[in-house]
Amino acid sequence: MTLRSAALAALLMAFGCGGDSGGAAPKAGTTSASSSASAASSKRAAVTGKLAPSLGPPATLIILEPQNGAELPVKTEPAIMDQAGYEFLPAFLIAQTAQPVQFRNSEDVLHNVRVADAQSHEPVFNVATIAFGKYEHKFKAGYYNVSCDIHSNMRASILVTASPYTATTAADGSFSIADVQPGQYNLTVYAGAAPVVRPIDVKSSSTDLGLVK
Numbered sequence: 001m002t003l004r005s006a007a008l009a010a011l012l013m014a015f016g017c018g019g020d021s022g023g024a025a026p027k028a029g030t031t032s033a034s035s036s037a038s039a040a041s042s043k044r045a046a047v048t049g050k051l052a053p054s055l056g057p058p059a060t061l062i063i064l065e066p067q068n069g070a071e072l073p074v075k076t077e078p079a080i081m082d083q084a085g086y087e088f089l090p091a092f093l094i095a096q097t098a099q100p101v102q103f104r105n106s107e108d109v110l111h112n113v114r115v116a117d118a119q120s121h122e123p124v125f126n127v128a129t130i131a132f133g134k135y136e137h138k139f140k141a142g143y144y145n146v147s148c149d150i151h152s153n154m155r156a157s158i159l160v161t162a163s164p165y166t167a168t169t170a171a172d173g174s175f176s177i178a179d180v181q182p183g184q185y186n187l188t189v190y191a192g193a194a195p196v197v198r199p200i201d202v203k204s205s206s207t208d209l210g211l212v213k
Contacts, residue, residue, distance in 0.1 A: 044179045045202050047165075049209030051173040056191030061094075062175055064165035064185045067199065072181070075164050078102040078136065081146070081156060083111045083129060088146060088156035095139060097162045102136045105129040111148050118143040118157070180207075187212065 079095035084106040115124040139160040148154035167175040189196040
């Protein structure tokens with residue numbers, strides 16, 4: 001069962017299509033969160049754990065969300081969705097609210113990028129991407145469908161969340177999220193009909209959650 005088939009319904013409930021994953025998509029079992037200033041990094045924690053099989057299959061999406069609504073760092077480097085080989089790469093991209101998302105055309109072919117809210121179907125933008133061109137946009141939190149009007153087989157999805165702390169589980173259910181500010185969080189698992197939430201306390205240096213059931 002893939003992330004797209006297992007978590008789509010839950011993502012639409014909580015926040016609001018083809019090519020192989022690549023580019024800026026988070027590698028299974030690792031974080032997509034970036035570090036900020038080096039002086040602050042030493043005060044942040046690495047959060048590790050292993051998701052019980054009953055909670056979700058491999059490649060399950062996990063997001064850490066602060067319980068007290070604390071302001072989280074916004075990633076400054078762009079999340080990238082490329083157009084190459086008549087595909088969107090990656091086909092599923094995770095980005096942060098207010099983080100720039102860059103759409104690139106890496107081939108000598110005219111494409112376009114049409115983005116709509118996955119739940120309301122309200123259009124967000126529709127722009128042409130000339131050969132080797134790019135377009136940048138900052139999204140609000142939500143789940144979005146991406147398509148190319150010129151090549152109807154090109155489809156992808158974007159999940160935008162306020163938290164920079166996201167990961168997908170590896171084949172054995174393990175995950176790791178780096179540079180997390182210490183504090184109390186909800187660990188939210190998106191793998192079934194509804195998200196599963198587990199409260200956690202992230203301490204400085206490192207926090208091993210063990211088996212999350």
